[in-house]
Amino acid sequence: MAMTLKQESKPPDASDSSNGRHATVEAEPPPYLGRSVRIVGPHVNVDMNQSPHPKNQRGELGKALFNWYRNTISKDPLTRVSAPNHFADRRNFLTTVVNRPSKGKVNPQRVSVEDPAAMTRHIKAVAQYMGADVVGIAKAHPSFLYAGSRYVQDGTAEDAYQQEAPEKLVKKFPYIIQAATAWDYNKLQAHRHHIGDSAYHVSQMKGVLVLKALEGYIKEMGYTVLRGVVTPQAAGVAGGIGELGRNGLVINKNFGARVHMPDPILTDLPLVADEPVDNGVEDFCKICRKCANTCPTNSIPFGDKVVFNGIEKYKINWLTCYKLRPYVHEHWGSCLTCAAVCPFTKPNVWWHSLAVWALRTCPIPARPALVHALKWIDDRFWGVARTSRVRWLGYDSGVKPGDQACTVAGCTASHEGKVPSGDVVGNLGYYAPLKENTNRFVKRDV
Amino acid sequence: MALRLGPLKIPWPGKKSRDNDPYWDFFINTPAADLANTVGEMIRNAPQGNVFPTRAELHTPEITSSHVKGMAEYFGAELVGIVKLNSNDGQDGDAYPYAVICAVRADYDPKTSPGIGGQVPVQNGLFITFVLSAWLRELGFRATIARDLNADKLAAAAALGTLDGNGRLVTAKYGTQVHVADVILTDLPLAADG
Numbered sequence: 001m002a003m004t005l006k007q008e009s010k011p012p013d014a015s016d017s018s019n020g021r022h023a024t025v026e027a028e029p030p031p032y033l034g035r036s037v038r039i040v041g042p043h044v045n046v047d048m049n050q051s052p053h054p055k056n057q058r059g060e061l062g063k064a065l066f067n068w069y070r071n072t073i074s075k076d077p078l079t080r081v082s083a084p085n086h087f088a089d090r091r092n093f094l095t096t097v098v099n100r101p102s103k104g105k106v107n108p109q110r111v112s113v114e115d116p117a118a119m120t121r122h123i124k125a126v127a128q129y130m131g132a133d134v135v136g137i138a139k140a141h142p143s144f145l146y147a148g149s150r151y152v153q154d155g156t157a158e159d160a161y162q163q164e165a166p167e168k169l170v171k172k173f174p175y176i177i178q179a180a181t182a183w184d185y186n187k188l189q190a191h192r193h194h195i196g197d198s199a200y201h202v203s204q205m206k207g208v209l210v211l212k213a214l215e216g217y218i219k220e221m222g223y224t225v226l227r228g229v230v231t232p233q234a235a236g237v238a239g240g241i242g243e244l245g246r247n248g249l250v251i252n253k254n255f256g257a258r259v260h261m262p263d264p265i266l267t268d269l270p271l272v273a274d275e276p277v278d279n280g281v282e283d284f285c286k287i288c289r290k291c292a293n294t295c296p297t298n299s300i301p302f303g304d305k306v307v308f309n310g311i312e313k314y315k316i317n318w319l320t321c322y323k324l325r326p327y328v329h330e331h332w333g334s335c336l337t338c339a340a341v342c343p344f345t346k347p348n349v350w351w352h353s354l355a356v357w358a359l360r361t362c363p364i365p366a367r368p369a370l371v372h373a374l375k376w377i378d379d380r381f382w383g384v385a386r387t388s389r390v391r392w393l394g395y396d397s398g399v400k401p402g403d404q405a406c407t408v409a410g411c412t413a414s415h416e417g418k419v420p421s422g423d424v425v426g427n428l429g430y431y432a433p434l435k436e437n438t439n440r441f442v443k444r445d446v
Numbered sequence: 447m448a449l450r451l452g453p454l455k456i457p458w459p460g461k462k463s464r465d466n467d468p469y470w471d472f473f474i475n476t477p478a479a480d481l482a483n484t485v486g487e488m489i490r491n492a493p494q495g496n497v498f499p500t501r502a503e504l505h506t507p508e509i510t511s512s513h514v515k516g517m518a519e520y521f522g523a524e525l526v527g528i529v530k531l532n533s534n535d536g537q538d539g540d541a542y543p544y545a546v547i548c549a550v551r552a553d554y555d556p557k558t559s560p561g562i563g564g565q566v567p568v569q570n571g572l573f574i575t576f577v578l579s580a581w582l583r584e585l586g587f588r589a590t591i592a593r594d595l596n597a598d599k600l601a602a603a604a605a606l607g608t609l610d611g612n613g614r615l616v617t618a619k620y621g622t623q624v625h626v627a628d629v630i631l632t633d634l635p636l637a638a639d640g
Contacts, residue, residue, distance in 0.1 A: 078581060080498070080584045081577055081581045081584050088498050088584065097488055098489070102483065104480045104482035104483030105480045105482070107479045111472060118468055122470065126563065130566055130569070131522070198520075202577075205577065209573055219483050220480070
């Protein structure tokens, strides 16, 4: 355990300063990313062509997943307008409109920036004015960048710098702006249902829109913007949006794991970078394991961090997580269990801020005791799994997904023989007993 | 600015941070040199999608209306109204009998603030109308965005507020600080307000 606390401030090689020619960016020390994740060894930049969605698009994950991704249309109208790949008509999905490479030109009349700190405050205020919930600025580092081509989920990006190496790019474009939007808390309570899907997908559309608008604004100020270059998680952790949790998600102090971080902006606008934060996620994840316990596919590790690709972090098994999707496609789009059950995922209100503040200000050696107390409170009052039933518009998470039943109070419409839902037990709502049914995914690592 | 006392921060009543922001005026008032840099332009030029071939099961028009309004509010609309169209509105009422009008808050009037910041209410309005009309089409009903209709007048007809002498909407909650987004026309059976 003590090992995780030190070692990140390895001094740069002495030869760097003595010999200017030798001071290549290769020898640049790994960036400090907070206590939750560390770069400990040689790191190969991620090629997004080898990431889950592109692999699946090429059919490398098998027929069932390929068909799920390419050939299914959701039964839910809202999912068809807000979720990637399950639309009936691509033109009804806003993200495909917004996430195209922008044709706008960089304004030749540059706004001069005398005080980067003022510009940083301005950019954050602008992003929040446009609808972002959290904004972080990270100092760019070559290891944050994708290897190979540009990658934007549900979109494309292109620029004149595609051939340049990451080390050169971060010299030219030293800052990363990450704007995050939070999912609606109440709707997230009905995850594994179309209600939870809407919380996830609508905030994603909004986040994509905000970042695109911000991109246009920075170009209007006369600075260049690159998209599809930076790993969002790295930018989020380095920019102080949150820390990397056991579930592989960036956990923010106000919103927990329910933040969306679409493709970040890499820019040469002069800014002041934020520092990584320590809100006690590292200490909490070491003890809590709620996400690992509730994950329907056991994709989240119970054990310690591992070093993967030179980065020490909790490593989820993305393949088993991914493989669940075609099985549940009839009922919902996104599982979200690990995000919904995370004790940090709470409404953004004073008692939540108080708890996180207590954890943040607590000396690190004393934190485990506090974490045990907070976890006990969380289990006692918020439950070890979801327990609430959500009704929203025509949706009701108390009804088994896919069942047609009218749950609107005072509805007088004739539903042509369909039974109104009278068989909902208690106020718990329907919650698919996935954990028992998914032994085929079981592969515990301890 | 908030007063800082160590880790405590007292929200002292004072100037808004944007008052001493040297770039805020540029953000609000300087028009975009290249319109292609604005998201509004991208959304406006996007083609309209198809109507889903199978119609969704609907409740009564009253309940359907409350669902449409709830959805618009979830997408960010502050005020939502529905009117039944007639020939006076410059549309023949047969093709699209109903209009859905969404209004968002506007700290700066988009008509007099041409900057990207001044146009943020328009951008929010376009987000709502695009996604909401797409959702109506996915419900299996026709829906289109009509940019040529007088949105403020229809908003007043939907009882979102009243018109002032300049034909602008004045609402009880936000005064004139609202922007009425483009009108959505649809043949989804709804119940009209006002």
